[in-house]
Amino acid sequence: MPTELPYAAEAETSLGYEELQVLRTQYYKEIEQGHVTTQSKFNYGWGLVKSNAAELQTEGVKLLQEIYSASPAHRRECTYYIAVGYYKLKNYAYAKKFNDLLLSVEPENMQAQSLRSLIDQAVQRDGYIGMGLIAGAAAVTGLIITGLVKRSRR
Template sequence: MEDLLTETVPAEDLKKFEKAYHEQLYKHDVTPKAQFEYAWCLVRSKYPADIKKGIFLLQELFRSHEEGQRDYLFYLAIGNARIKEYTKALKYVRSFLNIEPGNSQVMALETTIKKKMEKEGLVGMAVATGVVLAIGAAVGLGISVLSKKT
């Protein structure tokens, strides 16, 4: 499941689906299929701005087209996880599991997202602790220097 969160779309695929989407957009007649394929490529991009655009397109589809909602939820979860919006990603995972409770792929995605949250939470705590220790050391050094002058 980790590979779904790190896999990037080949540039030629992105260009192909982007072209199809924009041609339909120009004609004011975008099909859900064209929008989904383009959004699917965008959420697999290596650029956060593309991923966010893909998320927006998927949200739009989710609101307006009932027939593909499970796919939209799945890629909304992946897109949000890729930009480290883990809480939102889990919300989409849980919505998917409400529709299809036994889906092993989505359950594995949920586990992967939770592990990433734990890992990055611990890393975040370590960085914060390091900052506090550095500030404490600087204050201690300042006090030491001041006490030697007097």
């Protein structure tokens, strides 16, 4: 879904395989050495969130939430990318929660404002799809009931 919001590009673009591999290699190298820096963990979590695979995005959100809990100095960046991760996973309630948390501290943050617009559009779009599915199911149910009633009258 292309967007006209320049700051929302972060939520709409993915990281290439080679780029993600560089971040992964650094992260696991540090694990093997017995000490992972917050920056390497953040970079890898960021890269995972930017991937196209839901399981990788989920892992990225998890890593970023670990940093968010353990390192107050990195909360701002983590909050935004956690929101982006949840948005990409279509978990709009959590995306909105984390994005609103950032906006409560930085109401003029253009990235967060732009992401809020994307989240709102997605919620609205999914709402319309849900209403369409419900209407379709109701129509099918009505046809089945009509058919059963006609059949029972014979």
